Amino acid sequence: MKLRKLASIFVLGALLMTGCQAGGTTGKSEDVAKEKTVVAATVSGSQVLDKLDANVVGIPTTQLEMPEKFKGLPEVGQSMNPDLEVVASLNPDVFVMDNAFKDSVEKSLKEYDFNTFFLKTNTYTDYIKSIEELGKTIDKEEEATTLINELKNIEKEVKSKKGDKAPTVAIIFGSGENFMLATETSYLGDLVKTVGGKNIASKLDKNVENGYVQLSLEYILEQNPDYILRFAHGNLEETKKSFDKAFDKNPAYQELNAVKNNKVVDLDSNVFNVSANLKVKEAIQTLGDILYGE
Structure with missing residues (x-):
């Protein structure tokens, strides 16, 4: 009888062990295996994916600083022209690209069966929405919400300094000697709007969809903004010299309140x-210091 009882105990134990193994209980290695794999062909997207703790298996080729944990991963080429064969070899569940390059790659993408997510970076507002959508796409909704709340809290902190102030702002975008005015549909224009500044370009034709319009000194003089933000693009040193030359040599600029003050x-x-x-994050805080600092 004792032998029969012992045998029954051993059989029951074996069945329980087998049941636990076959039952698919959530071991850590299995959880990781279930995560969606992601290939990023955008530096901005890589930054977001790092914050979302995504399972990234491929990164863009770039000289810009990448998240430390992504270093050494396979490179898939530059953001504007990724090597889709390399992407295919990595067999990602989701392929993340910058929406700015969508038109240039859409035709090539039709040859591959990628689940492609286009991250929108043209404005801060679209960027926030895109982070939320990306979180849903790769099953990282909680992490996406955390990141968005972090950004929103910085917004609130800056706006708390605003008070009743509503400074008018002109954003002059320069590349070489070509100057343009940034509208609210540009990234910089949207940032100024986000922190409560009034972009003088908002008084232009409401149908203006371009992020930048040709600069009109006459219009700037008419609006006489409280602040002028200058942003150099391309050859930074040459553009900065062009900015200074234009402001120093044209007496009309000296009549502006922003210059006088x-x-x-x-x-x-x-x-x-x-x-x-x-x-x-730093950009919003910096704008707050510029517009609402002592």
């Missing part, structure tokens, strides 16, 4: 850009 600010290209990235 020393409120002409050159935006740091290490913080600001023409498209959104996670430097936006």
Whole structure:
């Protein structure tokens, strides 16, 4: 009888062990295996994916700084022209690209069966929405919400300094000697709007969809903004020289309140850009200091 009882105990134990193994209980290695794999062909997207703790298996080829944990991963080429064969070899569940390059790659993408997500970076507002959508796409909704709340809290902190102030702002975008005015549909224009500044370009034709319009000194003189933000693109040194030359040699600029009150600010290209990235945290805080600081 004792032998029969012992045998029954061993059989029952074996069945329980087998049941646990076959039952698919959530072991850590299995959870990781279930995560969606992602290939990123965008630096901005890579930054977001890092914050979302995504399972990234491929990154863009770039000289820009990448998240530490992505270093050494296979490279898939530059953001504007990724090597789709390399992407295919990595067999990702989701392929993340910058929406700015959608038109240039859409035809080539038809040859592959990628689940492609186009991250929108043209404005801060679209960037926030895109982070939320990306979180849903790769099953990282909680992480996406955390990141968005972090950005929103920085917004609130800056707006708390605003008070009743509503400073008028002109954003002059320069490349070489070609100057343009940034509208609210540009990244920089949308940032100014986000922190409560009034972009003088908003008084232009409401149907203006372009992020930039040709600069009119006459219009700037008419609006006489409280602040002028200058952003150099391309050859930074040459553009900055062109900015200074234009402001110093044209007496009309000297009539502006922003010039008289020393409120002409050159935006740091290490913080600001023409498209959104996670430097936006510092960008929002910097704009707050410019517009609402002592």
